[in-house]
Amino acid sequence: MNPMGSGQPPKKKFKTDLKNPASHITSYGDLGLSFTEPTDILIIHHTSSSTYRGQDHKTTSIAPTLQERVYTSIIPNEDWVDFEQEDPSWKTADPGQFVFQVKNGRVSKVRRKKLFASDRPMRTFVHHRDKYLEVLMCLKGRGDQTPEVVQSCPTCPPDRVPILPTLRCLDCFHSSLVCQDCCIASHRANPLHHIQSWNGKFFERVSLRRLGLVVQLGHLDGSECDNPLRGPSKFMVVHTNGVHRVELNYCGCTNSISTLSGSQHQKWEQLMRARWFPATHTRPQTACTFQMLQQFHILTLCGKITAFDYYRGIERLTDNTGKKLPKRYPTCLRVIRQWRHLRMLRRGGRGNDGDRNISQTRPGELAVKCIACPRPDVNLPQGWDTAPGEIAFIYTMFLSFDACFRLKRKRISNWKKDPSLQDGWAYFVENGPYLDWCRRMEKQTEMCTCTGLAALDHANTKFNQGYDETGKGGGTCPRHEMLWANAMGALRVGERYANMDYIMASWLRHIHIFLVLILCYDIVCQWSKKLIERLKNLPPLVRLNVTLRILYFVIPKLHILGHLVSCQTKFSLNYTTGAGQTDAEGIERIWSGLGGVATSLKEMGPGSHHDTLEDHIGHWNWSKVHGLGQLLKKRLLNAVSEYQDQFESWCDFSKKQASNAMEWKQMVDDYENQRSDFNPFEFPINGKTLQTVRLDLAKEAQEKMLKEMREEERLERLVDDDKEEDKLPDQDTSLGEFLYLGLEIEQQQRDLRQDIQAIRSPTNKQLIQIVDRRTKLGRQITRFRTLQLGYTLVALQILSMLPTSQIQVHSEEIPLYLPSMLISAQRRSELCRSEVTEMEIQFRDAQLNESLNLLRNSILVKQRLLRYKKTNARHQGPNTRSRTHINRQDKKIQRAAATYRAAWNAKLALHDGKLELMEWNKLLDEHIIGMEDLQVSQQKKVKAAKGKRAAASSRASRGENPVEGAREKHRKPSWIWYGVSDGELGADKYLYEGLRIEWCKSYARVKRWREEVMLLQEEMRRCLVTLEWEAVTWEKRANIPNFDGERLEGAGAYAHEQAHIRRDIAQRFTTLWSTETVKACRDFNPGSLELTKLFRGVPEVKTMDVEEDSGDDTDDSMQGLEQLDVEKLSEEEEQDDQDEEEIEDEIENDKEEGRLEEEASGSDISDYNMSDDDGKENLTLKEMLLTLEEENRL
DSSP states (O other), rough: OOTTSSSSOOOOOOOOSOOOOGOOOOOOGGGOOOSSSSSOOEEEEEEEEEETTTTTEEEEOOOOOOOOOOOOSSOOTTTTTHHHHOOEEEEOOOSSSSSEETTTOOOOEEEOOOOOOOGGGHHHHTTTTTHHHHHHHHSSOOTTSTTTTTOOTTSSOTOOOOOOEEEEESSOOOOOOOHHHHHHHHSOOOTTOOOEESSSEEEEEEOHHHTTOEEEOOOTTTOOOSEEEEETTEEEETTEEEEEEEEEEEEEEEBBBBBTTTTTTHHHHHHHTTEESSSSSOOEEEHHHHHHHHHHHHHHHOOOOOHHHHHHHHHHHOSSSSOOOOOOOOHHHHHHEEEEHHHHHTTTTTTGOSSSOGGGGOOOOOTTOOSSSSEEEEEEEEGGGGOOOGGGGGGGGEEEEEEEESEESSSSSTTTTTTTTTTTTSSSSHHHHHEEEHHHHTOOOHHHSSSSSSSHHTTTOOOOOOOEEEEEEEEEEEEEEEEEEEEEEEESOOHHHHEEEEEHHHHHHSOTTOOOOOEEEEHHHHHTTTTTHHHSSSSSOOOOOOGOOOOOBBOOTTTGGSOHHHHHHHSSSSTTTTTTOOOOOOOHHHHHHHGGGGGTTSSOOOOHHHHHHHHHHHHHHHHHOOOOOOOHHHHHHHHHHHHHHHHHHHHHHHTTTHHHHHHHHHHHHHHHSSSSOOOTTTTOOOOOOHHHHHHHHHHHHHHHHHHHHHHHHHHHHOOHHHHHTTTTTTSSSSSSHHHHHHHHHHHHHHHHHHHHHSSSOOOHHHHHHHHHHHHHHHHHHHHHHHHHHHHBBBHHHHHHHHHHHHHHGGGGGGOOOOOGGGGHHHTTTBOOHHHHHHHHHHHHHHHHHHHHHHHHHHHHHHHHHHHHHHHHSSSSHHHHHHHHHHHHHHHHHHHHHHHHHHHHHHHHHHTTTTTTOSOOOOOGGGOOOOOHHEEEEHHHOOOOOOTTTHHHHHHHHHTTTOOTTOOOOOOOOOGGGGGGSSSSOOOHHHHHHHHHHHHEEEHHHHHHHHHHHHHHHHHHHHHHHHHHHHHHHHHHHHHTTTOHHHHHHHHHHHHHHHHHHHHHHHOOOOOOOOHHHHHHHOOOOOOOOOGGGGGGGOOTTTTSSOOOOOOOOOOOOOTOSSOOOHHHHHHHHHHHHHHHHHHHHHHHHHHHHHHHHHHHHHHOOOOOOOOOSSSSSTTOOOHHHHHHHHHOOO
């Protein structure tokens, strides 16, 4: 129906200019619209609690109705496509194509949402479930094959006597009733099908063995053997559909003679050739089918299903009535383990090696290796080790270490009874030497100078009672999240240095010595200390010389939040050259992926535990290998887009700070290249405290008293009687001590008020403590009043005018009337000394600085406590203690914030409310959050659905959770982490420091995104090169001189199959990366970050906004990128250096000319106006106070 009555409906939305609330709307005519209101549209009024411009509004929405879908043909695999035509009763009347919504006083016309039958499949199914059940019930009987219809077996020869068919197979596609002979004949090639027999009332289960079927082994064509050898009478076969008892005969004729050895095939070999895996080697009585082993293998790898649960399901398929079946579970466990081991050997190429037997497998040879990591002589171009510094980082090898304490193993069995079948051949280190080393280093202790490192706290105290292994330590490539060969070992107690040293050294055996390494470890700040000395003491098997390698130590981006601030800047990936946007948290995702099998792993013996875990790791690595195409594509598209945005932002920033950008850039480059120890990213938080100011003033007062002693004696003799009456009652107290005492009393009042408010129902002991504190505070206030006679007499005058009700209050409520509590006229009166105001300003600066530093430190400590509690505190006792410490830290944060706010308000009052004279920002609740880097790295996200964005933004402003998707470039960091002012710094210098830090961080972000783009482009190239290298390697394994006959053909077929798999994966990658957008990103040149080319424009990818095509373009996007043009890159580098030198010369000339002009004009004021006319810009707080006291004295 057309809501406008006639004509075509408008295609665009329209809005009225009315602002009336929705609650006042009764018809569309009231809105001034020319169309009539439809009568068949259901309007549901819903009033929200939101306001708009001070008025409450009502939102009117229309309930969606079902719309019939028009089909041109039947859609394949659509289960519900035909129900709309079969049963139209579910549809309602067509209400029209458009609906009208009223929101915030505006009316908009929108197209109605369509609903189809497939949107409500269960509603459709309800109308047909009777028919479904009817068909299921018919299948329990003989259907249309009753004796009245079928009187003889349909598959028997015509010349045979008709036999009434009573048997049917549940696994065959055609399950018609047949006789016994036909059933046996048709199942000689399918001896494990389920057969049912009609007993006159129902179908009952009957085995093929009972019907007389005998399985003949050794004859693939199904012929009878001339010399059959009878097998065990109770031979059991475990298949995907149940446990079967079969009757079998082994072959004893010439048909089972091996063409290789010329001898008779043994019984276990005949079973294997029939794709039945024997349970034993000599006299097998049980076998598992290859189909069953393959099914369980893929189910346990993908779904982490245990062998116990799988076998229990097999038993239920056999009989689900509780009947006792023969126990074959232990047998299946042995077969499954052997199956896993053999498949790993075959995938590792051991079946295609004619020179070495299996026992000669090399360490780590069976591991699935990463195809994107740099591997010299495999995927790196010639001359990679001499690449220029601008691109040398793309050949960096990333290493990541961590421990997982979920992968435990109980004290079950031992290595003699349950050895590993592949010790040291895949991902674990060699067990024997590793255990010997761990026993030697049992007494090693780990010392920690950082905070909140649970790995070191529990290195020797981890709960290990009843466990042989408390966890695993492993190493991965953090960019692609793949575990490396010989990079995993068992932890006997905790995450001790001895274990991790051995694992790292074992891993480094497989990495080229010339590769630059970035080593990521969550406790690397402690572990890296004395590392070289510890590695020299390792066993000869893994001993290495680290001094011959170039290593950079970093901490993963999430774990670094629990470290000290010094660690967060020294070991940050954000400030490490060549790191790109690597987060180094990939190993945590591996632990998460392996966590599902941890429950069953801890109940295994040592050998089966290690072999099973390595099998799951191999599956994880292989899944990562064939998933790298989509992963790298997604990362590259995002990296190019982010780099463009960051580069543009950095350019705008640099243009505004052009006179300083060159200096700041040099700071960052020198720090990242280890040419300077100055950290341009660190916030300066040092400053004087109240105690240091008090000490300086005390020394000053003492020196002043000694110098003026004689002058005071002379003046006392000249004072007349009238002047003598006005003598101060406490002349030995200086002005600084007077103000310091007032601030101390003010702080004690705040603390007492906060403590009283925190106590809801005080006990008698707490009341006594409160009274004692009030009494002590009252004495101090009395002494302070005495001192006010000499410095701020106007305060006592104000007190004398207050009513009694305002004076007789508790000590914490008594006003002190410091100069900041007086109005401007009172501070300038004769009853108040003029220097008191200036002196309090200096004290307030020190108080602001001290409280701000305390606030920062308290927030960091609280964050560490929260992380420690979440990670390490378990059970009621530790949780309670952790929460107690956190609550104490909350009180410190509140006190520091209250002190800062009081000092800020006091200084504002001293400046008569002039904000432009304030050098400190106002502290709000939303400012009390973690530093910028903590927020960005932690990346807490809110599931902010539509309609909840405002609430999510509000939470983010309070520092609770940032809005989902918010990144560093969108954030406004809390100013408390700018932390520069020492009280004596001017506002311009404070701004200068903040701008410098933010510019340096912006430059570092651009560098990291630029590196990420180049790393991803290189990783894409390496993937295709490595896959081709592996394909060629497999093809070489196809022709083995030592093999002949069927063995040669089988090995060659497997080798060609593996080569085809690699090339197929490479072809899929090429197709995936051949779309227009991805090709543009792969050819994208990030350009140079030299300031000499800064204003030439932002590099762009013109096709970034183009939607990707279907991927039909099969052009090889990697063509021409096999090797880098080192000479061309070197020429570009030389040209960049020349341009930079020319621009630097121009800048120096400009600076020299400007300096000469300033000297000629007599001006020595810097560009940033850092100095004052009186030359006090470089004075410290102590020097400033001494100068003011000297001026006041003179």
